[in-house]
Amino acid sequence: MLPADPGIASALLDLFDASPSPYHAVTTMRQMLEAAGFADAPPGSGPVGRWYRIDGGSLVAWVVSAEHHGASPLRLVGAHTDSPNLRIKPQPDRSGPGGARQLGVEVYGGVLLNSWLDRDLGLAGRVVVEGSDGPEERLMRDQRALLRIPQLAIHLDGDIRQHGLNLNPQRHLSPVWGLGEGPSFAEYLAQQVGVATDAILAFDLMAYDLTPAALTGLGDDFLCTARIDNLLSCFLAVRALVAVADAPGAAIPMISLFDHEEVGSVSTTGAASPLLRHQIELLQSGLGTTVADAATARAASLVLSADGAHATHPNYADRHEPEHQVSLNGGPVLKINANQRYATDARSAAAFVAACRAADVPFQRFVNRTDLSCGSTIGPATAGELGIAVVDAGCPQYAMHSARETAGAHDPGWFQAVLEQVLRT
Numbered sequence: 001m002l003p004a005d006p007g008i009a010s011a012l013l014d015l016f017d018a019s020p021s022p023y024h025a026v027t028t029m030r031q032m033l034e035a036a037g038f039a040d041a042p043p044g045s046g047p048v049g050r051w052y053r054i055d056g057g058s059l060v061a062w063v064v065s066a067e068h069h070g071a072s073p074l075r076l077v078g079a080h081t082d083s084p085n086l087r088i089k090p091q092p093d094r095s096g097p098g099g100a101r102q103l104g105v106e107v108y109g110g111v112l113l114n115s116w117l118d119r120d121l122g123l124a125g126r127v128v129v130e131g132s133d134g135p136e137e138r139l140m141r142d143q144r145a146l147l148r149i150p151q152l153a154i155h156l157d158g159d160i161r162q163h164g165l166n167l168n169p170q171r172h173l174s175p176v177w178g179l180g181e182g183p184s185f186a187e188y189l190a191q192q193v194g195v196a197t198d199a200i201l202a203f204d205l206m207a208y209d210l211t212p213a214a215l216t217g218l219g220d221d222f223l224c225t226a227r228i229d230n231l232l233s234c235f236l237a238v239r240a241l242v243a244v245a246d247a248p249g250a251a252i253p254m255i256s257l258f259d260h261e262e263v264g265s266v267s268t269t270g271a272a273s274p275l276l277r278h279q280i281e282l283l284q285s286g287l288g289t290t291v292a293d294a295a296t297a298r299a300a301s302l303v304l305s306a307d308g309a310h311a312t313h314p315n316y317a318d319r320h321e322p323e324h325q326v327s328l329n330g331g332p333v334l335k336i337n338a339n340q341r342y343a344t345d346a347r348s349a350a351a352f353v354a355a356c357r358a359a360d361v362p363f364q365r366f367v368n369r370t371d372l373s374c375g376s377t378i379g380p381a382t383a384g385e386l387g388i389a390v391v392d393a394g395c396p397q398y399a400m401h402s403a404r405e406t407a408g409a410h411d412p413g414w415f416q417a418v419l420e421q422v423l424r425t
């Protein structure tokens with residue numbers, strides 16, 4: 001068996017901390033790719049080389065060698081750059097009792113709301129400002145402990161002992177960020193990005209937990225950070241692509257990291273958009289691919305949809321299928337759902353098993369309890385958009401969609417080895 005390498009999880013800590021929003025995440029990954037000789041590929045650039053394209057919070061990257069041709073199949077690893085969180089409303093200023101200055105927030109995706117309480121929260125995202133030649137996008141990040149959502153004291157919550165914590169997203173989630181008089185949110189933002197207040201045109205801004213990513217537990221067994229779902233898969237996909245770039249196999253290795261999975265993937269940059277299909281068509285047109293070649297390539301191609309899997313929670317073992325227990329540090333997880341919430345079928349599952357065996361990596365299988373419905377991934381949308389076989393797999397984790405999630409420290413290294421195996425085939 002391939003020895004566990006916690007060094008890979010450890011190497012990811014700074015990447016998580018540098019990526020509080022999808023826009024920051026693609027910037028982090030662009031830097032990883034550029035350090036390995038990848039370049040931005042505007043339409044019409046030559047087919048051979050190491051390339052990436054970024055659109056908003058989504059990134060596609062690939063390697064074409066001189067041996068690749070019009071009918072070369074694709075080996076694709078897909079993942080998503082977004083995570084559930086709290087996003088700032090367009091006119092967020094609120095003043096509460098006691099002089100509390102607050103911000104209005106929307107809930108993005110399936111958030112475990114309680115996990116955002118009593119944390120030091122920063123603010124990050126993108127701002128569109130009026131530039132001399134039209135609208136300009138700026139990345140924005142305020143790393144101070146700017147926002148906080150205080151929980152109601154136990155003495156004032158008569159219900160909590162009997163019914164547990166009950167949070168109403170409209171009434172109970174507005175962060176406090178000051179007291180008394182102060183600048184409006186627009187004035188604050190203008191100062192942050194260095195423009196006049198009326199030059200702020202729009203923004204996509206979100207709160208994030210300031211606690212740094214860390215290896216935790218007695219033997220550094222755990223990787224603990226925000227956004228494990230699904231930046232863990234994104235970073236491993238980039239590392240795997242870089243690792244195979246020097247010697248790609250007969251297939252064209254490619255990664256596609258999409259925004260908006262947590263809200264259903266239907267957007268201009270989500271997995272249900274034409275973004276990836278257009279990029280594949282562009283690269284194939286550079287290789288002189290005919291319609292028949294494209295059909296040949298598609299039939300021999302494979303997508304690995306990489307996303308978090310549920311490890312069996314020790315305090316809630318009854319929520320898991322008894323014959324499919326999943327352990328942290330037990331290896332990557334093959335995810336199966338008969339109703340195609342995961343896109344795996346027997347044929348694509350077999351390809352994953354073969355890749356794990358070839359990489360000498362242990363793996364586990366996940367299926368939900370029959371009386372619970374599982375989440376989904378970019379897998380089904382990608383399968384529907386491309387018509388290519390898809391297998392869903394990923395690292396096991398606890399507390400999916402918490403503001404701070406927990407994975408095993410050994411699984412990332414093993415999963416990267418499998419991704420390299422898939423991309424290189």
Ligand code: ZN
Nearest residue numbers: 229230307308
């Ligand atoms: Zn996910």
